[in-house]
Amino acid sequence: MQLFSEYFKKSNLLSRVDARIKLIVSLILLIMVLSYRGIVFPLLILCLGIILCIRMKIPLRVLFLRFSEPLVVASVVLILKFLTGGKDTLFSIEIAGIRLAGHTDGLMEGLMIAARILGAVSIIALLGFSTPFTEFMAGLSWFRIPKGFIEILMFAYRYIFVLLEDAMVIYNAQKNRLGYSSVRRGLNSFGVLTGSLILKAFEQSQNTTVAMAQRGYDGNMPILKHKPFKRSELLFSTLFVTTMGFLWRI
Amino acid sequence: MKYSKIRNLFSALIMLCCLFFANNVHAMHISEGILPFNWAALWFVLAIPFVGYGLYRLKKLSSLDPSFKPLVGLMAAVVFIISCMPIPVPTAGTCSHPCGTGISGILVGPAISILVAAIALLIQALFLAHGGLSTWGADILSMGVMGSFAGFLTFKTLRSMKINIAVSGFMAGLLADWATYFTTSVVLASGIRGDSPFLPLFWKILVAFIPTQVPLGILEGAMTAGMVVLLYKKRPDLLVKMKVLKPEEVTV
Numbered sequence: 001m002q003l004f005s006e007y008f009k010k011s012n013l014l015s016r017v018d019a020r021i022k023l024i025v026s027l028i029l030l031i032m033v034l035s036y037r038g039i040v041f042p043l044l045i046l047c048l049g050i051i052l053c054i055r056m057k058i059p060l061r062v063l064f065l066r067f068s069e070p071l072v073v074a075s076v077v078l079i080l081k082f083l084t085g086g087k088d089t090l091f092s093i094e095i096a097g098i099r100l101a102g103h104t105d106g107l108m109e110g111l112m113i114a115a116r117i118l119g120a121v122s123i124i125a126l127l128g129f130s131t132p133f134t135e136f137m138a139g140l141s142w143f144r145i146p147k148g149f150i151e152i153l154m155f156a157y158r159y160i161f162v163l164l165e166d167a168m169v170i171y172n173a174q175k176n177r178l179g180y181s182s183v184r185r186g187l188n189s190f191g192v193l194t195g196s197l198i199l200k201a202f203e204q205s206q207n208t209t210v211a212m213a214q215r216g217y218d219g220n221m222p223i224l225k226h227k228p229f230k231r232s233e234l235l236f237s238t239l240f241v242t243t244m245g246f247l248w249r250i
Numbered sequence: 251m252k253y254s255k256i257r258n259l260f261s262a263l264i265m266l267c268c269l270f271f272a273n274n275v276h277a278m279h280i281s282e283g284i285l286p287f288n289w290a291a292l293w294f295v296l297a298i299p300f301v302g303y304g305l306y307r308l309k310k311l312s313s314l315d316p317s318f319k320p321l322v323g324l325m326a327a328v329v330f331i332i333s334c335m336p337i338p339v340p341t342a343g344t345c346s347h348p349c350g351t352g353i354s355g356i357l358v359g360p361a362i363s364i365l366v367a368a369i370a371l372l373i374q375a376l377f378l379a380h381g382g383l384s385t386w387g388a389d390i391l392s393m394g395v396m397g398s399f400a401g402f403l404t405f406k407t408l409r410s411m412k413i414n415i416a417v418s419g420f421m422a423g424l425l426a427d428w429a430t431y432f433t434t435s436v437v438l439a440s441g442i443r444g445d446s447p448f449l450p451l452f453w454k455i456l457v458a459f460i461p462t463q464v465p466l467g468i469l470e471g472a473m474t475a476g477m478v479v480l481l482y483k484k485r486p487d488l489l490v491k492m493k494v495l496k497p498e499e500v501t502v
Binding site: 026027030033034035042066067069070073077081084085109113116117118119120121124125127128133136146148149151152153155156157158159160163187188190191192194195196197198199200201202204205206208209213217 | 281282283284285286287290301305308309312316317319320321322323324325326327328330331332353357365366368369370372373375376377378379380382383384442444446454469472473474475476477478479480481484485488
């Protein structure tokens with residue numbers, strides 16, 4: 001869980017920017033990337049995202065891990081589209097009497113999807129790396145996301161780490177007692193592990209409610225108050241989005 | 251005939267290579283950016299009423315029981331952990347994992363379970379780059395809506411037929427998992443098909459899921475059965491409280 005993006009939000013230029021502005025800019029860029037019919041703009045966003053991540057001193061290992069899955073998916077989509085989609089044949093070879101053909105239109109479509117995946121992932125990765133969870137919650141509440149949803153989100157985020165720790169303890173205990181020595185025992189152990197997590201969740205929810213009620217919980221969680229927008233941030237983000245919009249139109 | 255043979259061979263080769271090279275990749279759900287804007291928006295719009303209904307149920311139930319909100323949050327954390335166990339399916343352009351929505355559908359009902367899935371998916375998208383914001387709606391529909399309803403309805407139907415609780419749990423987990431991946435195949439095929447016809451691509455993706463989804467479905471079924479049996483043995487009162495079982499079904 002040390003790979004959680006929030007862990008890397010050191011003090012840097014982007015982490016100080018208002019979460020609401022980051023959210024709005026990210027959503028606009030995401031829409032631009034998804035609706036772009038080409039590869040240049042998404043790749044430009046990808047380069048920008050990677051440069052900013054490096055400037056934010058995100059460890060390269062983490063950056064690689066974050067992008068490895070989209071890279072695999074993008075590569076496979078590209079290859080599949082090239083070899084199985086399209087009509088305009090680029091090449092055709094015979095291997096052991098079997099014909100293998102690549103298509104120009106399939107390649108272009110594959111490249112477009114691959115670029116879109118990488119561009120979109122870089123936007124969200126950057127948002128995750130630069131936004132602390134509490135600020136993100138405050139940002140969501142400004143977007144009029146229902147309070148109940150935000151409260152559940154806060155509870156879930158808090159208890160992921162608690163339950164993960166419990167899961168690791170149970171898993172190690174099972175492993176030390178040969179709980180995963182055969183498929184049958186493994187399935188049984190896995191069922192007990194996940195069942196124990198559910199039991200913990202039930203018990204923890206009761207304890208949490210009692211503890212919170214003692215501290216004045218009335219069914220509503222406090223969320224960070226919104227500060228007024230900074231003019232410089234608004235101006236810079238507007239300029240940035242306009243520039244990107246101009247590039248998107250080209 | 252020969253052409254389709256080489257295509258299948260090639261797909262299998264890619265899959266094998268990717269399984270070797272991507273075995274440490276923590277990936278899951280429909281990848282960010284894979285769906286074009288119009289499809290991403292459509293799935294998002296379709297998911298909103300379900301999440302809205304979940305929030306309505308949450309408000310209603312938490313006014314009766316103040317511990318309900320923390321419980322739903324904790325269930326979301328459990329679903330998050332369960333669905334963080336990925337197996338890449340490169341030929342389908344996505345990854346497989348146990349969903350956990352079968353068990354949450356059984357325990358808290360499908361409406362709240364959709365909310366639970368939506369929250370787990372949002373945290374994964376934002377802080378682990380698993381799934382995505384643009385594919386959030388599609389992921390909610392496949393994992394949250396289809397998984398929860400399939401799990402809940404299967405369990406309830408089998409229990410009403412007086413089928414053993416372990417078998418009912420197993421089938422609920424199995425069908426929840428398979429319903430999720432059926433929907434994922436529909437979403438992916440419609441999103442990336444371009445000008446190609448929908449059905450051939452849909453079947454290709456569905457078939458590509460089989461090598462992982464058949465065993466994973468069984469694993470999820472066993473996991474769900476293990477969970478309900480454990481709860482039945484240790485805390486049957488909780489199952490009665492959550493209206494999973496009737497009081498007369500619990501033997502002390």
